[in-house]
Amino acid sequence: MTAPAHTILALQQVSRSLAGRAVVRGLNLELAGGEVLGLLGVNGAGKTTSLRMIAGVLAPTSGSVRLGGEDLYEQPELARRRIGYLPETPPLHAELSTEEFLAFCARLRGLARSAVAPAVARALERCELGDVRRRPMAQLSKGYRQRVGLAQAILHEPELIVLDEPASGLDPVQALKLRELVRGLGEDHAVVLSTHVLSDVQACCDRVAILHRGELRYSGSLGANDQALRVGVSRRLHSVDWLSLPPVASVEAIDATHWRVRLKPAAAIDEFAAAAVGRGFGLQELRADASSLEHTFLAIAAAAAPAEAA
């Protein structure tokens, strides 16, 4: 993914109460163009409320949501062209055909009449909806409806795309394609993605923010250099063998032939792989290790007391 550009979204001390209960408290977040932020949290953590505030649907009780430096709730029309939002339940007018509905959404988002047809065609293609373009959405499966919801969120090429559980209802193949799509979107847009699926975050996101009981408990990068690698080898090795490789910062044994390896900040994965092969470790497996994020997430979810944000 490209390097982060200017800040697109900034949440400053955003809080929101619903029915007298604080659902989100003092949330601070920033997101730059070309970044994908994964918002994680257990049910009731405040993810959906946060996303609704980011999308311009729900005004914060206090604090500000800024889009390109301007307050979204003082200038709600900013959302029209610059934000795309897929809520948890795709907001579809099911009696219409996919194509007709998307054309309406394009016009609603302020696209010129002449730009509607190409935008709809592009969104249909990106979300692989071409074969159901003329079918009433009431007849579509849940997976297709989710993809129409995604198509309406991206068809006006917004700067910021807000996706609430986009993988919900998708089969594994569709979920994989969604990851690719989000990764692709992240190259040109800022994307905020809420999900329960840790591997989705691992695969799509540059950064992760973990919410728990309405508070931001963790915010950190998921850059390759910060990630742990899961390495499988055919030889029985000791920690010192790994630490003798220049790119390795730390190592932890999973079992006799599998290791969790962290690289030094400047080290590249191919450099590490070349070193391991060069030393004849019998490299058999090398992949990103999701368990470090999982450990962080589970530790936060299990914690009763507020932890410090990283």
Next chain:
Amino acid sequence: MSVAGLIARHEGRRLLVQPFAWTLAAIVVALMAWQFLLSLQGFLQLAPKLGGIKDAPGVTDLVVIPLLRSFGNLLVLLVPLITMRTLAGERRAQTLPLLLASGVGNARIVLGKYVGALGFALVLILLVASMPLALGFGAPLDVGRIAAAVLGLSFFAAALTAIGILASAWAAQPALAAAAALAIASLLAVVDAGARLQGISNAGINYLALPTHLEPFFRGLVASVDIVYFVLLVAVALALATRRLDALRSRAD
């Protein structure tokens, strides 16, 4: 096209692709056609006796205006059925965020929904009015008076639609929205009934009542005071509906 116009056209399109609107239109037209034929038959039986009377009421007085007046009563029931789903239906189907997140503004959402629903009500008025107008081929009609009555019905429908939109913005369920709209419209229809029973017809309470302002149109009188009443009613109802959407945005319903 303005955003409100876009939403209005979209509303109209959504109504057209659903059987609900067609069924409603078919029932209304069948009901009014039946009533039209009955009153026409009654007129034809009465016509020979009317021939000898000076300034006898014509087909406009005995067939057309009663039919339109009767349709006015039906509109009180009908319009809430048209408007109930405009906003409450969106909330129930969880599709309101599509409009709220589009940044087009609550007033334009309300106006678009209003114009869309009113368009359908006006089509029904034209359909019903076209039946007695067909008599023009064979009988002299008081076209001016009929035009005034249709104009009055249009203002009446505009007010009822605004009340319906307001109820739909307040209620989370379409059925509740329809019931609330019917209750408000009925209240406005009978608010001066007590006063009228006591012979009071020119007091403030009479001004509040819907029939006070609709009836002159049926007599062929187009008065600015009546038009102002309907316009005010529409403006207040739509402003309240917009306020309700503002509140929903800050309450996250």
